[in-house]
Amino acid sequence: MMRHSEGHHERRNRRMPTLIRLWALFAIAGAILAIGVPFSAGADTGKRMASVIIVGGGWDLPPYEFIDKDGKPAGYNVELTKAVAEVMGLKVEFRMGNWPEMRDKLQTGEIDLLQGMFYTDDRAKSVDFSNPHNNVNHAIFARRGMPSLQSLDGLRGKEVIVARGSLMHDFLARQGIVGKLILTDTPADALRLLASGEHDYAGVGLLGGIYLTRELKLTNIVPVVRSVVSYKYCFAVKKGNTELLADLNEGLAILKKTGQYQAIHEKWLGIQESPRITWKEIAKYVVIAVIPLHLVLLGIMLWSRSLKRLVAQRTESLTTALHELQINQKQLVQADKMAALGTLVSGVAHEINNPNGLILLSIPTLVKAHKDTASILEEYYRDHGDFTVAGLPYSRMKAEIPRILAEMQDGAQRIKRIVYDLKDFARRDDAAGKELIDFNTTVQTAVRLADPSIRKATNSFSADYGEGLPKVWGNAQRIEQVIINLILNACQALPDTGRGIRLSTAYRRATTAVVLTLRDEGVGISPEYMSRLTDPFFTTKRESGGTGLGLSVSAKIVRDHDGTLTFDSLPGEGTTVTLSFPVAQEEQTT
Template identity: 45%
Template sequence: MPSLSKTRTLASLLCFFLSLATLSSELSAEDSSTWHSGKRVISVGADYNFPPYEFAGEDGEPTGYTVELTKAIAEVMGVHVEIEMADWQSILKGLHSGHFDILQGIAYSDERAQNILFSSPHSIINYSIFARKNSPSIDDVSQLKNKEVMIQNASIMHEYLLDNNIQAVIIPVKTHEEALRLLASGKHDYALTANSPSLYLSKEMKLNNIHAIASPISGQRLSYGALQKNEELIAIFNEGLAILRNTGQQQKIHEKWFGALQQSSFPWKELGLYAAYIIIALLLAIGAIGIWNAMLRKEVEKRSSQLKAQQEQLIQADKMASLGVLVSGVAHEINNPTGLLMLNLPILKSAWEDALPYLAQYAKEDPNFSLAGLRFDRLSQELPYLLDEMDQSTLRIRNIVNDLKDFAREEPNEITQEVNLNEVVSTAIRLVDTTIRNTTDDFELYLDKRNPIIIGSAQRVEQVIINLIINACDAVEKRTEAIRVTTTQSLDEKEVLLVIEDEGRGIDPANILRLTDPFFTTKREQGGTGLGLSVSSAIIKAHHGTLAFDSELNKGTSVTVSFPIYKPNDAMEGTFINTVHSEPSI
């Protein structure tokens, strides 16, 4: 048995090491509050019951439109977010106290803007006055005077009623769900709540005895909001939003969460489908041309094996010319009615909003008043969604037409710039850095020290490089498989070579000759259109360059792009610099 002094000594040492461990843990915790796996950590506040924007799922984890939007921004901007949920009043206080860095769904007001910086809006949310079905209709918020009105505590509508001296009897509640449930159970007179969350919650809770009776308040902008000292966070989220809008990812997230709420059987929806029918007809026509060319190609092969290569080149040239003329002409014809729709739909929406008070007054006098076979109270709820849906469909048509025009267009005289290929490659890699990092742990970049110069369009060449790198990432199935990007010059120094290699799945030899065919893709199920390599091939051809593929199944693919060199720099010797393993050097 050890002596008492030894025991005390051991106890002292134990306390000392425990103190060190506690201090280390505290330091680690302090560090982890700012950085996580090499990425900055941003604390995000969210409402725990504001579906479908943000709410706690069945597993208690944050989910919803703004939650997915925040995570997508974090991915493209290379930051780490931690989303914490509470009632709205608590998260608003948490922003001002510094507990949260940023809120992901805060409505803008001039009063709030005195202390809070707002990003560009990611949503427009409308508020309505909800009542029990046997309640009298109202047209204006002034009619809420002396009425018991339930409002989410500290929300934008709470501030609105106070700032505008409506003199309603305000009943603050924590959530929209609480307001709607109390209203349906016969408590209080009205609830002033957001449309989409209210419709979502009413459907979930099967509240059939309440409905929206008026929308007298204009739409509110939902944005990211941070204190003025965190101006750089707003810049990060603004840039992330812009990237998601331009890539169409924000629209996909929006459709996932709001598509079901926007569905309607109203006949005007068919107007939004007419342009889609035109696109389908266009694709069928292009498919017919492809079938015709395939049959012609087979016929030529039967005639003579010696003429096969020449005939295929002629057919391909004829096909590209036919497609170019067809796509350009039809795209122009589609753009005309699409432009009219984009011009007229806002006017139609504005006319509806202007006429709504008069129609509501008439409906008040005639309870059976209907339009287009629908009762006015139902039409007034559904028509704004139909108009917005038609507007979004028109934008989708315009984007599809722009993609087709990109495929068919001839390069203009802008291909006259001196372009440093190394700089363009570096820029392209920066833009797809996140995709590369998510794909492989072995990325290598070799840049020619002689800084090769070509004549062309930097933007168009960058488009080609991004497309080829993304294709290489798609081919890689394991993080241990490498991707290499190289710039160099031919032995006679007359050409600049860009080589992109991957150790992915490779390409079936039967598909090599069809890679640049328009609409040919092996990724149809993943959303591929087959235009990427076709457009890239056209850009390279316009730059008087060539595109070549060398691939072996299960071993990888090498893509070589060559451009005529312009003023080779003879002042420097050597070939490659900047070799990086595991992560892209940008």
């Protein structure tokens, strides 16, 4: 009986742990059901959190991946990987080293994932790629002063530095156009070697190269071919690791939907890209250029009115003087006015030219920046749909931005021409730059330059060039400027293309002068305006952009050449302009 009792207790004691375990499992299952968490989900999370995914990356590939000053992994790839791991419940550990070695370790299984690898068909045979998380342009860099490259054919026979195992290494090796490839461990080493004066060019990623030249202060290095080749940038896993690949693609999709991907991209890569022009910047440059010009013109107008009042006061005090004395007095006052106005205009023109020169210098850079980013924006538009630029839909702005830049360029060029005319008005003329010129040749050149305006204004233009004209002593370019101004005025006077313009040249032996006669069938000039045609800033075309400088500058050029400029016109009957220059003395004696 004792033995039976002991055996019974022994068997019961053995069953007790089993019962306890069963009770514990039921309790855990009940708790899971009570809080409403599916058991399968918990098991999946546990599986993910149980193992650590080893992530490989390059230690010196900024701004994508690198070791920071604290010895920690940093960069666009690192932050993106951490964000994907967080939303997918993955544990990751980073291993940073030489990139070609990391690529080999993916194949041997020492790491599970490469966080940044360019997709190519050859590489896709040995690894599986995620959906792309970026597109990267690769470029050719050179030292300042090196000859510019129009295409990759310019690399023939040259020494090009590339990082060993990089995409540029593979690409240029396949092209077979480079004289010799110089291999380094990292892109940074490639750019340092180039900056030191060694070899001819370096091939690296565009944004990475720009980042390194700034960080390493390689101020003698610039990109000379900005888009050699563009490849998709992806996560890469060992062939067949479909579970990890699915997690990466799902995590990327979540980050793009939440906006976290865009924030990471802007943080690391946005500052390297060319800045987009904003309406605020446009307004700033317009204010800088236009407001000072308006203030200057207003000051000139006030100054002119003040001088006119002074002339009136002096004229009233000389009413008893002889008529000849009155005429001389007016001429003296006018000369004084022009001298003061010329001094003022010369200084003002210089002050306007400085900021306008900055605008003219910056606009081509903005145009290039827009062209460089247009393909990226268009691809983003195709992949993600419409988005806003400066508060307006991109689908509208992609056509508006080039037009705005072109209008800014035209406006700045117009300011430059006006400033040039102001400076020309104030400039004292001398014999410098004058020579014996063929008057007919000069007139024909001016007609060719004005041909687009002539074709637009009239269907009936004729030119009759006199034969055997003697030569004139003068500056051909300045005389061309006068003739172009007269032709443009004639074109603007025509109400429709059915009206014509006739031009002729001749030699008048009686006055020993060559003469240009220009007749238009336009609207004519009112008698009250005839005496003011060559006054500075006087124009009847203010609303269509006239400045009132064309004829005043032309009159000054004609006077500097001892010539004459006369106008004959009646309203509705057209205008005839006669321009004459004295024949050179050498021509008179022959």
